[in-house]
Amino acid sequence: MTVWDRPDPPARPAPLDRERIVAAAVALADEGGLEAVSLRKVAARLGVGPMRLYGHIATKEELFDLMVDEVHAEILTGEPPGDWREALRVRAHRTRQTALRHEWLADLLGGRPSLGPHALAVTEAALAALDGLADLGTVLRAVEMVNAYTIGAIRREVADRRAERATGLSERDWQRAFGPHLRRMLATGRFPALAKAVYEGPDVDAETTFSTGLDWVLDAVAARLARPPA
Template sequence: MPVQDPGQRQAAEAAAGDRDSHRRLRYRTLYFVDTSYGSAPLPVWERPEPAPRAAPVALSRAKIAATAIRLADAHGLDGLSVRKIAKELGVGPMRLYDYVVNRSELLDLMVDAVYARIAEAGQRSEWRATVLAIVHRTRDAALEHEWFADLLGARPHLGPHALAVGEATAAALSQAPGVRGVDDLQRALGALNAFIVGALRGEVTERRTARSTGADVSAWQAALGPYLTRMLETGRYPTVARLVIDGAHLDAEETFHHNLTTILDGVTGHPRT
């Protein structure tokens, strides 16, 4: 139920068109739910949007999240702040706190907006095709929004679109051969998620390193090649030498797909022919 919070006076807004806001007191309506650990605020997903107000700039959580995503795409999560988002929207920073109470809620909204695009992968007629479509869509999202990879595995993703993606993935895996009960399903999901997090964070880290140093594979080989050659010629690292000398530079997308199918073969217990 809503609880008025008159004890927390919000600071004056500085946005154009809201020049008189410092002359009136505004009160935030907070929503609480009773839990076994006491009273807690309702998650952002269950709180209604603030009532529309007479202001030059209309706001919504979706609009705030979209602006935050654009800023994070350009500057990363370290360059993201409520003040910068407010400036981009042309409003005072305190207006945003009517919609999100802290940075964590803002990140939740951003993440779920990305999951909305992943959810478009939809269901396929066969379980494996469904999982492949969802995971490849997740990779596309992480490469488009590199900050998204930083948040994978870092905290639970419980927004409605994230839950929809989780449901579709779990439902598909539950139909796989070798997944005979909830324990098998939990293990399969755990292995799949571990692969996704590790693979995407590794790929995004490589991209960032290449950008920040300006060094591609050829430049790296030219800089460290002589040292590596001397070390391999000692004969102490024969398998590493084989990988360096005979191994090809693999395509990232092809490698991701190959490793993903290998994971699916393993967790379902029935390798493909």
């Protein structure tokens, strides 16, 4: 039985329910990452004993599942666009924006399937956007491909943000610190393609990079959808 199938226990003094528990856990994770979340710390945040939580949540993994589903509600806002491409684009951008608000989400995306109601609704919307445009196998692969790109791009962006905080070096600071070494290596002539990318490549921000890559993935989906049935 999943945590969503198991009802909350009867109320006791000092009311406690999963909604309050999950809200406290999300707040802790937003402040200090997943390592800041434990049933003991959540209980302390709520001002109750840790054993009170076990009537609502059996393990920390269940708590993580509930947290993931809670923030998936932020991805589902407004009416979905009618066009499949715009629907998948909006979903990907909302997923990125949600992960940047809750960086710990990047650590949990792409693992075991999310079975909560909000996560299932996000998946339903993606599949519904492509429904009838191709055979089911193609639809599933298309959604998986967009998911894989979105999750990978989010994880890299979050990793970059964490590295900047950990080192205290902005991108410009990093370039000043390590630029001389990189220039010396490139001057050897051993890395001509990399040298061209470093010296001639465009300087784009993270959002532009994400949007461009997403458009390329959606172009590939569109090309597959345009193929006649085998």
